[in-house]
Amino acid sequence: MSEKTVQLKPVANKGGTNKKVFWKAFGSGMIVLTALLSFMGISGTAYAIPMAGVGDFYVVFDHLEGKGYTFYPKMGESSKEKSTPQGTNLIKDLTINNLQLYKDFNISGDKWIRVKITAKKPVHISGLQHDASVIEADAKFSNLALKEKQSNDWQKQFQQTSSTIQLDHAKLKTHYLFQEKIVMNGMKVTVERINKPGN
Amino acid sequence: MMVRTLMAITCLLGLTGLFSPSQAKAETAGQKLEGFVISADRVDGGTMLPQVVMGETSANKQKPMIRFQYRNATLYGMKLTKVLATDQGPITIIMNANGPVHLTDLTVDASAFSLKGACLKAGESVPELGLKKVTMLVHQMNAAQGELSRLQLSTVKGNHELQRPDVPKVLRDLSSLPFLEAKDAIESLMKGHLPLTCEDESKEDQPDEKKDDSLLPGVKPDQKKEDSLLPGGQKPVDDAVKPVEDNIGGVTKPVKDTIDHTTEPLKKIKKPVDDTVDNVKKPVKKVTETVPKVVDDTDKTVKRVIDPVKKQLKRTKQQLCKDAAKMEGKVPKQLGLDLIHAAQKENVPLTDLCSNNNDAEKQLKLLQNQLLNNLDLLSLLKGDEDELASPELFEKMEKEMKKHSTLKLLPHLLSPLNGLFG
Numbered sequence: 001m002s003e004k005t006v007q008l009k010p011v012a013n014k015g016g017t018n019k020k021v022f023w024k025a026f027g028s029g030m031i032v033l034t035a036l037l038s039f040m041g042i043s044g045t046a047y048a049i050p051m052a053g054v055g056d057f058y059v060v061f062d063h064l065e066g067k068g069y070t071f072y073p074k075m076g077e078s079s080k081e082k083s084t085p086q087g088t089n090l091i092k093d094l095t096i097n098n099l100q101l102y103k104d105f106n107i108s109g110d111k112w113i114r115v116k117i118t119a120k121k122p123v124h125i126s127g128l129q130h131d132a133s134v135i136e137a138d139a140k141f142s143n144l145a146l147k148e149k150q151s152n153d154w155q156k157q158f159q160q161t162s163s164t165i166q167l168d169h170a171k172l173k174t175h176y177l178f179q180e181k182i183v184m185n186g187m188k189v190t191v192e193r194i195n196k197p198g199n
Numbered sequence: 200m201m202v203r204t205l206m207a208i209t210c211l212l213g214l215t216g217l218f219s220p221s222q223a224k225a226e227t228a229g230q231k232l233e234g235f236v237i238s239a240d241r242v243d244g245g246t247m248l249p250q251v252v253m254g255e256t257s258a259n260k261q262k263p264m265i266r267f268q269y270r271n272a273t274l275y276g277m278k279l280t281k282v283l284a285t286d287q288g289p290i291t292i293i294m295n296a297n298g299p300v301h302l303t304d305l306t307v308d309a310s311a312f313s314l315k316g317a318c319l320k321a322g323e324s325v326p327e328l329g330l331k332k333v334t335m336l337v338h339q340m341n342a343a344q345g346e347l348s349r350l351q352l353s354t355v356k357g358n359h360e361l362q363r364p365d366v367p368k369v370l371r372d373l374s375s376l377p378f379l380e381a382k383d384a385i386e387s388l389m390k391g392h393l394p395l396t397c398e399d400e401s402k403e404d405q406p407d408e409k410k411d412d413s414l415l416p417g418v419k420p421d422q423k424k425e426d427s428l429l430p431g432g433q434k435p436v437d438d439a440v441k442p443v444e445d446n447i448g449g450v451t452k453p454v455k456d457t458i459d460h461t462t463e464p465l466k467k468i469k470k471p472v473d474d475t476v477d478n479v480k481k482p483v484k485k486v487t488e489t490v491p492k493v494v495d496d497t498d499k500t501v502k503r504v505i506d507p508v509k510k511q512l513k514r515t516k517q518q519l520c521k522d523a524a525k526m527e528g529k530v531p532k533q534l535g536l537d538l539i540h541a542a543q544k545e546n547v548p549l550t551d552l553c554s555n556n557n558d559a560e561k562q563l564k565l566l567q568n569q570l571l572n573n574l575d576l577l578s579l580l581k582g583d584e585d586e587l588a589s590p591e592l593f594e595k596m597e598k599e600m601k602k603h604s605t606l607k608l609l610p611h612l613l614s615p616l617n618g619l620f621g
Contacts, residue, residue, distance in 0.1 A: 073283055073292055073354055085290040085354040135352040138298070144345040146279075148234065148257045148338055154283045157257040158235065158292065162345070 046182050056080075057103035059130070059172040066094030066128075069141070069165040072155055076131050078175050086175055089130040091165065096123045099184075101174075104197040114194045120186035127180025130172070137170035232282050232289075233258040234310060234336040236361040240276030242314075242333050244269040244305075248324040249395055251373070251385045254308045256338045263373035263381060264338060265395055267307045274300040274333075277347075280360045291359040298348025304341075311336035313364035316525065318397035318518070321369075322389040326604045327529060334364040369395055397518065516541060520553035526562045528608045535566065535600040539593055548587035549596075565608040570596045572609075 056079050070090040078084040102116040141162035148158050233256040250266040279294035312335040317328055366374075369388065373381045387393075519541055522534055530538075542549045549567040553559035567587070571577045574595055579586050586592065600606060 071352075073281075073290065075285060075287065075290070083287060085285075085356055087292065087352065087354045133354055135350070137350055139345075139347045139350045141345040141347075142343070144302075144340075144342045146235070146337070146340045148255075148281075150255055150257055150260055154285050157283060158281050 046184070047180065056133075057101060057174055059132075059170075059174050059177070060100045060102070061096045061170055062098040062168065064094055064096045064165070064167040064170060066091040066165045067163065068092030069160075069162045071160040073158060074131065074155060076175050078133070084133065084175075086131045086133050087135070089128070089132065089135075091128045091130070092126065094125050094128060094165075096125070099123045104194065110196055112194050112196055114192050114197070116190050116192070118188050118190070119184050120188070123185075124183040125179045125181070127178075129176070129178040130174060131176035132172045132174045134173040135167075135170070136172075137167040139168075140164075140166040232284055234338050234363075235279060235281035235292075236334065236363055237277065237279045237307075237337050237340070238332075238334040238361050239274040239278075239300075240332065242272055242274050242328075242330040244272035244328050244330075246270040246324055246326050247272075247328045249319045249321060251321050251369070251388050251395075252308065253378075253382070253385070254310075254338050256310070261378060262310055262338070263370050263385065264308045264310045265312065265367070265370065267305075267309065267335075269302070269305040271301070271303045272305050274302070278361060282358050282360045288356070289358040291355055291357060293351075293353050293355060293359060295351045296347045296349065297351065300348070301346040302342040302344065304343035306339075306341045307335060307337055308339040309335040309337050310370060311364045311366040314396065318522070319395045320392040321395055323392045323533070326531060334361065336363055336366075367395060369393070516552075520556045520559040523553055523562050523566075524556055524558035526566070526608070528562075528565065530562075530566055530600075530603075530606040530608065532600060532604050532606075535603075535606055536597060538563065538566065539596050539600060542588070543590065543593040546588055548584060550587075562608070566606070569606060569608045570599050573599050 068091060070088075072088055074086050074088050075083045076086045078086075096119075099119045100116060102114050104112050104114050106112055141164065143163040144160075145162070146158075146160045149156055151157050246269070248268045250268070252264055252266045253261045254264045254266075256262050274296070277294075277296040277300045279292075281292040282289050283292070312333070314330045314333045316330045317325060319325065373384055376384055519534075519537055523538060526534070538549060538552065542552045545552065549563045549570075550560065552563055568577070568580070571579060576592070576595070579592070
């Protein structure tokens with residue numbers, strides 16, 4: 001049976017919090033999470049899930065193993081700009097251990113909260129598209145190929161592919177996430193107050 | 200009617216002005232941005248084979264490149280940048296590996312590169328190669344397995360490309376040839392194991408910079424260089440070039456003499472030279488009285504073509520000593536053989552070959568003693584020094600050296616007599 005809880009940690013109210021900004025930021029995060037949760041249903045399985053429109057967010061995990069990897073450049077939207085350079089990562093099938101997705105919201109002055117989704121159990125994804133501007137990880141590839149191709153379309157001029165991909169201790173600054181199918185058991189959503197994020 | 204014609208011409212010129220430069224710019228930009236730059240502070244690898252191939256880039260379907268093939272390689276301080284021209288200006292993909300990068304069955308196709316630590320020859324594999332400050336303009340890279348520690352992959356605005364390396368002379372020459380001729384030239388390069396690096400050292404040995412230094416047997420000398428070498432400011436460009444193809448029969452002998460004087464490395468390219476000689480033997484019958492002068496010019500031309508190649512092929516003594524100094528206890532077969540041959544030629548013991556280079560001298564002492572040790576001839580060190588320079592000993596050393604792809608030198612053999620007879 002899947003576990004889906006929304007745990008709100010108490011925030012020490014020392015005054016000065018702009019409630020309007022807080023609820024706006026909190027609300028936008030919750031809309032995404034609610035959408036995700038409603039798709040997931042009881043089984044913890046969801047289909048055709050996009051995560052976008054909330055600006056940059058971070059994906060962090062201990063271990064990822066996937067098959068059929070492709071990377072190519074693109075221009076996409078971020079929280080600050082309409083069009084910013086990114087890289088699209090496509091993985092056909094993958095499993096992630098200790099997945100965390102989080103986004104930080106500035107609710108007032110130097111007051112920040114972090115909305116975080118964590119999955120205690122391994123997450124299985126099929127048909128992943130992940131647009132990120134920064135990826136940090138220890139990486140392993142099989143049949144790795146980096147090559148350029150003669151094309152008038154700049155997006156097709158450079159491509160990295162591999163038959164398998166393994167990422168450890170990864171942190172990805174993400175702008176868009178789409179999965180054809182995701183099985184995410186042991187999910188937990190938390191909101192916590194944080195110091196100003198250093199990212 | 201006249202006015203209409205003028206208007207039409209003006210419009211056409213206007214359109215040409217509008218479109219041609221931008222098209223040209225786009226092509227130039229495409230060519231400028233082709234490839235991705237990979238650099239590494241150090242590359243350690245086992246068995247590397249450099250080859251010359253034709254490969255695809257973002258701007259060209261066929262471009263001459265050097266293919267580096269490694270059975271396995273470890274890169275330290277690896278960085279990769281790829282700049283792309285988007286509608287909104289350039290963007291750069293940056294890949295940094297802050298830890299070591301291990302790659303197996305690695306193939307890299309590069310159209311430009313710079314590296315330190317080895318002299319590479321086309322089609323000649325190098326065992327246990329260590330390179331430093333490697334930068335390559337790569338168009339394709341494949342690896343059966345890749346392990347990149349502490350990888351950081353980012354995509355950012357602007358052009359943040361690493362400095363591009365220079366295109367090696369051999370690839371510049373190949374680029375100037377038509378496709379089919381380039382393919383033939385590549386074949387010659389591969390068969391002749393012609394050098395791909397260390398051109399600068401060879402140039403140091405050439406006082407006359409105006410000499411044609413084309414590495415390729417099929418590449419015609421530069422027009423300006425031709426003119427400058429002809430007496431009396433004549434314009435016998437055709438006479439100077441054609442004789443090489445048509446009337447060179449008269450200079451068969453000088454060519455043969457040149458070949459005879461050539462040392463062993465040139466044997467590797469003897470076949471292409473022979474082919475040239477065979478082709479030009481036929482017209483010798485047509486040689487008339489005017490030939491001697493032409494022959495004279497042709498002789499110079501042929502020498503200009505062959506001499507630099509000869510110098511490129513022949514590892515100079517200075518280069519040998521430089522390479523010997525960097526051996527660090529491991530001697531690749533070819534370098535070992537070259538050192539033995541050089542010492543034999545000078546009729547001196549191996550240890551006396553690089554007497555003005557302390558590091559080389561130390562390594563040569565290790566090499567000599569290791570070879571003597573392997574041959575059970577360490578006792579020669581107690582005897583007359585002349586014996587260490589005898590042709591018989593060099594022959595034995597050569598045979599022993601040939602048994603090893605890389606000869607490892609044991610440091611304790613620096614003082615082999617200590618404790619040996621005590």
